[in-house]
Amino acid sequence: MKRSALVSALAALFITAFVFTAAAADYPSRPFEFLAPAGAGGGWDTTIRMVGKTLGDLKIISQPMPVTNKPGGGGAVNLAYMQKKKGNPYTITVYSPPILLINLTGQTKLGYKNLTPIAMLINDFGAYAVPKNSKFNSMKDVIEAIKKDPKSVKVGGTSSAGSMDHLQFLQAARAAGVKNLKEIPYISLQEGSMASLMGGHIDLLSTGMAETVGALEAGDIKVLAVSSPTRIKSGPLSKVPTLKESGIDTVFINWRGIFGTPGMGNAERDYMTNALKKMSESKEWKDICLKNGWEAVYMNADEFTKFLDKTNEEYKVILGEIGFLKQ
Incomplete structure (x- = not known):
């Protein structure tokens, strides 16, 4: 390479590095694009909106943080969109x-x-509900019935087969010693899951804790167990045993965390990580978690990444056993 070309190349690299450093130092200097991978009103939507509101109310971040909903494919549509924003530190999702x-x-x-x-910001947990007149009064009763005849218990959830509601039941069944997981009938109920349960169309509903509270208070259902590590401290679910209390040694966590685009710079990532840590320690955020029945559990970027790696391997085992693993 000629000297002039080498000098030009080095100059270009210096300018690029200088611009990046200046941009990182100035971050954030313009409005964000906060994305919910599903429609309004769900867990993802509520979480990202509460994050943006709290960061703004506490003046941790002064730039606007409007939320856009990008539903579809169980989060796949939003995930594909995030790829188009590679390296953009202003596009944030949950x-x-x-x-x-x-x-x-x-x-x-x-x-x-x-x-x-x-x-990672919060943990939510699952619940296992049956109709009020069900013959099942505990998770032990359900497991014993499945061990005798796996097709005798129809399990339902709002997620698709192989996704979260299905998996949280299979994880409990596997921990309880059930071997033939793929033989347990699972019915995906996109809407009307509680009505399907009370109407006898399914025997057990595997769902989020919050979804069971109204029907439990009304006396229409029994909640046999929750998937949290310890018993819920207050409210109607405080009377419900955990899986561990039911003799099933497992916990299923519906965690929620914040992600940036692929290739997001370390400086900008660290800025957002620290901003979210400050938010997570505030009374305002703790009150929001209490109101929504969430457990505030903060992990920084490195801890969160390790958690994701470990959890991904655990999911592989269960999905492999029921024939849903496609990797």
Whole structure:
């Protein structure tokens, strides 16, 4: 390479590095694009909106953080969109277990490794409900029935087969010693899951804790167990045993965390990680978690990435046993 060409190349690299450093130092200097991978009102939508509101209210971030909904494909549509924003530190989204599951079950070739984990913020947990007149009074009763005849218990959930509601039941059944997991009938109920349960169309509903509270208070259902590590401290679910209390040694976490685009710069990622840490320690955020029945559990980017790697391997085992693993 001629001296003049070498000098030009080095100058270009210096200018690029200077511009990047200046941009990182100035971050954030313009409005964000916060994305919910589903429609309004769900867990992803509520989480990302509360994050943006709290960061703004506490003046942790002064730039606007409007939320756009990008539903479809269990989060796959939003995930594909994030790829188009590669390296853009102003596009931020939220995900939970489906970011792992839609990849492992072959719904998309993309997964959590095609994003930049920023921080875990909350844990939510599952619940296992039956109609009020069900013959089942405990998870032990359900497991014993399945061991005798796996087709005798119809399990339902709002997620698709192989996704979260299905998986949280299979994880409990597997931990309880059930061997033939793929023989347990699972019915995906896109809408009207509680009505299907109370109407006798399914025997057990595997769902989120919050979805069971109204029907439980009304006396229409029995909640046999929750998937949290310890008993819920207050409210109607405080009387419900955990899986561990029911003799099933497992926990299923519906975690939610914040992600950036693939190739997001380390400086910008660290800025957002620290901003979310400050938010997570505030009274305002803790009140929001209490109101929504969430457990505030902060992990920084490195801790969150390790958690995702470990959880992904655990999901592979269960999905492999029921023939849903496509990797």
